[in-house]
Amino acid sequence: MKENSLKKFLKIFDGDDDVKIRDIDCGIKLTVVCLDTMVDDKKVSDYVLQPLAYVKQAESLLEIRTKLATGSVVVKIASIASAVENFTNGYTLIFDNGECIAVDTRTTVGRGVIEPPTSMVLRGPREGFVEDIKVNLTLLRKRLKTANFKTVNLTVGKYTNTAVSVCYIDGIADKAIVERVTRQLQSVSTDGIMDSSYLARYLDTHKTALFRRIGITEKPDIAVAKMLEGRIAVICDGSPMVLTVPYLFVEDLQSPGDYYENSTMTVVSRTLRLISVLASVLLPALYVCLQVYNYQIIPLKFLVTILNASEAIPFSPMAEMLLVLIIFDILREANLRMPSAVGISLSLVGAIVLGDAAVKAGLLGAPAVMIGALSGIGLFTLPDNTLVLSLLRLIITFLGGLMGLLGVTLALMATLLYMSSLQYAKTPYLAPFAPNIPQDRQDAVGQNPVPQMTKRPRSIPTDNKTRRG
Amino acid sequence: MDKNRVGINQIALLYLLSIAGGKFLTLPSILAKDVGHDSWLVLVFGFLWDAICLCFLLWAIKLNQSGKMDLAAILNKTLSKVVTKIVMVLFFVIFIIRANILLASCYKTFAVTFDVSTNWIVFVLPIAFLSFFAIKLGFNAIARTSQLLFGIIFISVLFLVLSPVSQVKISSLLPIGEAGWGKIIGDSFLRGFWFSDYLFVYFVWDSIKVKNNKVYAPIMLGFAVGVALTVCMNAVFVALYGSMASEFDLAMSKIGVYFVSNSSNGRWDWLTLSIWLTSVFLKIIVFIFCAYRSLEKLFEFNPNKLNVVALIFIALTLMLPMLISSETVLLTVVAWGLIPFAFVQYALPISLPFLTKLANKKTETVKNE
Numbered sequence: 001m002k003e004n005s006l007k008k009f010l011k012i013f014d015g016d017d018d019v020k021i022r023d024i025d026c027g028i029k030l031t032v033v034c035l036d037t038m039v040d041d042k043k044v045s046d047y048v049l050q051p052l053a054y055v056k057q058a059e060s061l062l063e064i065r066t067k068l069a070t071g072s073v074v075v076k077i078a079s080i081a082s083a084v085e086n087f088t089n090g091y092t093l094i095f096d097n098g099e100c101i102a103v104d105t106r107t108t109v110g111r112g113v114i115e116p117p118t119s120m121v122l123r124g125p126r127e128g129f130v131e132d133i134k135v136n137l138t139l140l141r142k143r144l145k146t147a148n149f150k151t152v153n154l155t156v157g158k159y160t161n162t163a164v165s166v167c168y169i170d171g172i173a174d175k176a177i178v179e180r181v182t183r184q185l186q187s188v189s190t191d192g193i194m195d196s197s198y199l200a201r202y203l204d205t206h207k208t209a210l211f212r213r214i215g216i217t218e219k220p221d222i223a224v225a226k227m228l229e230g231r232i233a234v235i236c237d238g239s240p241m242v243l244t245v246p247y248l249f250v251e252d253l254q255s256p257g258d259y260y261e262n263s264t265m266t267v268v269s270r271t272l273r274l275i276s277v278l279a280s281v282l283l284p285a286l287y288v289c290l291q292v293y294n295y296q297i298i299p300l301k302f303l304v305t306i307l308n309a310s311e312a313i314p315f316s317p318m319a320e321m322l323l324v325l326i327i328f329d330i331l332r333e334a335n336l337r338m339p340s341a342v343g344i345s346l347s348l349v350g351a352i353v354l355g356d357a358a359v360k361a362g363l364l365g366a367p368a369v370m371i372g373a374l375s376g377i378g379l380f381t382l383p384d385n386t387l388v389l390s391l392l393r394l395i396i397t398f399l400g401g402l403m404g405l406l407g408v409t410l411a412l413m414a415t416l417l418y419m420s421s422l423q424y425a426k427t428p429y430l431a432p433f434a435p436n437i438p439q440d441r442q443d444a445v446g447q448n449p450v451p452q453m454t455k456r457p458r459s460i461p462t463d464n465k466t467r468r469g
Numbered sequence: 470m471d472k473n474r475v476g477i478n479q480i481a482l483l484y485l486l487s488i489a490g491g492k493f494l495t496l497p498s499i500l501a502k503d504v505g506h507d508s509w510l511v512l513v514f515g516f517l518w519d520a521i522c523l524c525f526l527l528w529a530i531k532l533n534q535s536g537k538m539d540l541a542a543i544l545n546k547t548l549s550k551v552v553t554k555i556v557m558v559l560f561f562v563i564f565i566i567r568a569n570i571l572l573a574s575c576y577k578t579f580a581v582t583f584d585v586s587t588n589w590i591v592f593v594l595p596i597a598f599l600s601f602f603a604i605k606l607g608f609n610a611i612a613r614t615s616q617l618l619f620g621i622i623f624i625s626v627l628f629l630v631l632s633p634v635s636q637v638k639i640s641s642l643l644p645i646g647e648a649g650w651g652k653i654i655g656d657s658f659l660r661g662f663w664f665s666d667y668l669f670v671y672f673v674w675d676s677i678k679v680k681n682n683k684v685y686a687p688i689m690l691g692f693a694v695g696v697a698l699t700v701c702m703n704a705v706f707v708a709l710y711g712s713m714a715s716e717f718d719l720a721m722s723k724i725g726v727y728f729v730s731n732s733s734n735g736r737w738d739w740l741t742l743s744i745w746l747t748s749v750f751l752k753i754i755v756f757i758f759c760a761y762r763s764l765e766k767l768f769e770f771n772p773n774k775l776n777v778v779a780l781i782f783i784a785l786t787l788m789l790p791m792l793i794s795s796e797t798v799l800l801t802v803v804a805w806g807l808i809p810f811a812f813v814q815y816a817l818p819i820s821l822p823f824l825t826k827l828a829n830k831k832t833e834t835v836k837n838e
Contacts, residue, residue, distance in 0.1 A: 421610035421613075436616050
C-alpha cells in the first residue's frame with residue numbers, strides 16, 4: 001500500500017457517517033477506522049483500543065500486529081480493495097503511513113439457533129442454520145471435529161461482497177466437483193447475493209431445468225450427513241439455507257426425521273410419500289380422462305356416484321378439474337403471502353367455504369373438489385418440487401382431457417425422458433433407479449438399517465467409497 | 470458426456486421391452502391366418518434365427534470395445550462408402566415402416582378399444598414430437614426411461630398373460646405342427662420383418678458401455694424373458710380364441726376381456742393395457758431415433774446438433790398411412806423388400822464380427838504406419 005492509502009481509503013467512504021475514525025499516538029501515529037454498524041464495540045475496545053492505549057512506545061505496525069492487537073484474527077492488508085472488503089465485513093483497520101492491518105471485530109447480531117420451520121422433526125437434533133455464516137460454520141464444525149473438514153472461502157457480489165464458503169470433507173468429496181463448484185462461484189458476476197438460492201442459479205447452469213438440481217437444507221445434521229456421503233455444502237452469508245451438491249430426486253422423498261426412526265417405519269413413510277406424489281400428479285388427469293373417454297374402467301358403483309355428483313355441473317370434466325386445481329394453487333400462493341397470524345385460519349376457511357359453496361351452488365362436483373384437495377395436499381410430501389409438480393399436474397390433466405389415456409401416457413413419458421436426461425457433475429438425477437444402481441437403494445425409497453450401510457452412494461462421485469469395514 | 474452412452478444392462482432391458490412391445494397387436498392374428506393354432510411355433514423359430522444372429526452381434530460388440538467405432542465407420546473401412554449409404558437407406562426404410570405399422574396398430578387400439586377416435590395427424594404428431602424430444606435428449610435418456618418403466622410394464626404384461634390362464638384350453642394348441650413344419654419354418658422367414666428387435670443396437674454401437682467384459686449374460690437373459698413372454702402370450706391368445714384368433718387383429722386388447730369376471734368391477738384390464746402400451750411407444754421412439762441416426766450417417770450431418778430438416782422429413786414419412794394402409798404396406802413393400810431387409814436383419818449381424826475385426830486391423834495398420 002502507498003503512503004496516501006488512508007486518504008484514498010477515506011475518500012471511498014466520503015459522506016458515510018457510519019465510518020468512525022480515531023487517531024492514536026503510541027510512539028507512532030496510528031489511525032483506527034471502523035464501520036460503526038458492522039463492528040462489535042466491545043471487541044473494538046478489547047482487541048484494538050485498550051491494547052493500543054496502554055502502549056507508550058511502539059516501533060512499527062508489525063509490532064502492533066504481532067504483540068499488541070489481541071483479536072483472534074489480525075491480517076495484513078495489501079491493497080485498498082482488500083481493505084474495503086474487510087472493512088465492510090466488520091473488521092477494524094489500523095493505518096500507519098502506507099501500512100494497514102485489519103482486526104476481526106465483526107458483530108454477531110442475528111437470531112439465535114432455533115429449530116428450522118421448514119424441517120421440523122419429532123426425534124433428532126433441532127438446531128437449524130441461521131443467517132450468520134460464522135455460526136453456520138460453527139454448527140458444521142461441532143459435528144465434524146476432524147482436520148479433513150475443509151472450507152474454501154470466497155466473496156461474491158460486486159456491492160454485497162457476500163461471504164460464501166464451499167465446505168467438503170477431504171478424502172471423501174470428489175476434488176473435481178469441489179473445483180467445479182468453486183470455479184462456478186468464483187465466476188459469478190453480479191451486483192449482489194441476497195440468499196443462497198441466488199447461488200443455486202449460478203451452480204445449475206441448465207437453462208431449462210424444471211426440477212431443482214441443487215439440494216437445500218436448514219439443518220446442520222443433514223448437511224453433515226450429506227457431506228459424509230461425498231456431497232459438497234455451500235454456505236452463503238445472510239442465508240439460513242445451505243446448498244448441497246450433487247442432488248438426487250430421491251433426496252426429496254427423504255425427510256430429516258427418517259434417519260432417527262426405525263428403518264421399517266422409514267420405508268413405510270417413504271413409500272406413502274411416493275404413492276401420494278404419484279397420485280397427486282396423476283389422479284386429476286385420470287379422473288378427467290376416465291370420465292370423458294374411458295368410463296368403462298371405473299367400477300359401476302363409483303361411476304354412478306360420480307355421474308350423480310357431476311350431472312348438474314355446467315363445466316366439462318376437464319374445465320371443472322382445472323378450475324379446482326387452479327383455485328387450490330391460488331389458495332396456496334395466497335397463504336404463503338398472508339401474515340402467519342391470519343394465514344392458516346384464513347386459508348382453511350377459504351378452502352372450506354369456497355369448496356363447500358362451489359359444490360352447493362352446483363358449480364363444482366364434490367368428487368372433483370375432493371380429488372383436487374387430495375392431490376394438492378399430496379404434493380407437499382415432496383417439498384422441494386411442489387411447484388413443478390403442480391405445474392406438471394395441470395399439464396397432464398389438460399392433455400388427459402384432450403387426448404385421454406394417450407395424452408396422460410405421452411405426457412408422463414416426456415416427463416420421465418426429461419428427468420432421465422438430467423445430471424449434475426456425473427450424477428444422474430434419477431439415480432439409483434435410472435440408471436439402476438442396486439447398492440444405492442440401501443437409502444432411496446427403502447432404507448437399510450444404518451449399521452448395514454457400509455458403502456457410500458455410488459451415484460455420487462467420491463474419493464472414498466467405503467464408510468467402514 | 471456422450472448423450473447416447475448406454476450400458477449393457479440397459480440395452481438388455483430395452484431389448485426385452487422391444488420384443489414384448491408391439492408383437493401383441495396385429496402379429497398374432499396374421500400368424501393365425503398363416504398357420505392356425507401353430508402360430509406360436511412361428512414365433513419360436515423366428516426367435517431362433519434372432520438368437521443365432523444375436524450371438525454374432527454380441528461377439529461383435531465385444532470386439533468393438535477396443536476400437537469403439539460406429540457401424541458406419543466399420544462399413545466404410547471394410548466395404549465401401551457406397552455400401553454404407555445403401556445400408557443406411559435400408560435401415561431408414563425398415564425403421565420408418567416398422568414405426569408406421571406400430572403407429573397404425575396403436576391408432577386402431579385407441580380408436581377401437583379406448584373410443585378415442587381422432588384423425589391420423591392429431592394422433593401421430595404428439596408421438597412424433599415425443600420421439601424428437603427423445604432424440605434431442607439422447608439414447609441415454611431413452612434407456613433410463615425404459616429402466617424406470619420396466620417394472621410396471623413387466624407386471625402389467627404378466628398380469629395380462631396370467632389373468633385368462635384359467636380359461637385356456639391347452640388342447641386347442643394340439644396337435645403341434647399341424648400346419649406342417651416346412652410351412653411353419655417358411656413363415657418364420659416370411660414374417661421376419663417383425664423380428665430382429667436388436668437392430669437398434671447398431672445405432673448406439675460406439676456408445677455401448679461394457680463392464681467386466683460381460684456382454685452375453687444380460688442380453689441373452691433379456692432376450693430369453695422377452696421370448697418367453699411373447700410366445701406365452703401368443704399361445705394363450707390362440708388357445709383362447711381358437712379358429713377365431715385370425716379375426717381379432719388387436720390381440721392384446723382382446724386377451725384382457727377374460728380378466729373381467731364381473732362388468733360392474735370396471736375394465737381394470739384397460740389400465741394394464743395402457744401401461745403395456747408405453748412399451749409400444751418406447752419401441753416407436755427407438756425406431757424413430759434409429760431412423761434419424763441412419764439419416765445422420767447417410768447425409769453426414771452434425772451429430773451434436775438436431776437437424777430440423779431430417780425431423781420434418783421423418784414427420785412427413787409418418788404420414789404415409791394416410792395414403793397407403795398398413796395392410797397394403799405389409800403385402801407390398803415388406804414383401805418386395807424381404808431379401809434386402811434380410812441382409813441388414815440377418816446377414817449383417819452374422820458378418821459384423823469379421824467386419825469389426827477387419828476394421829480394427831486396418832486402424833492398427835494405419836496407426837503403426
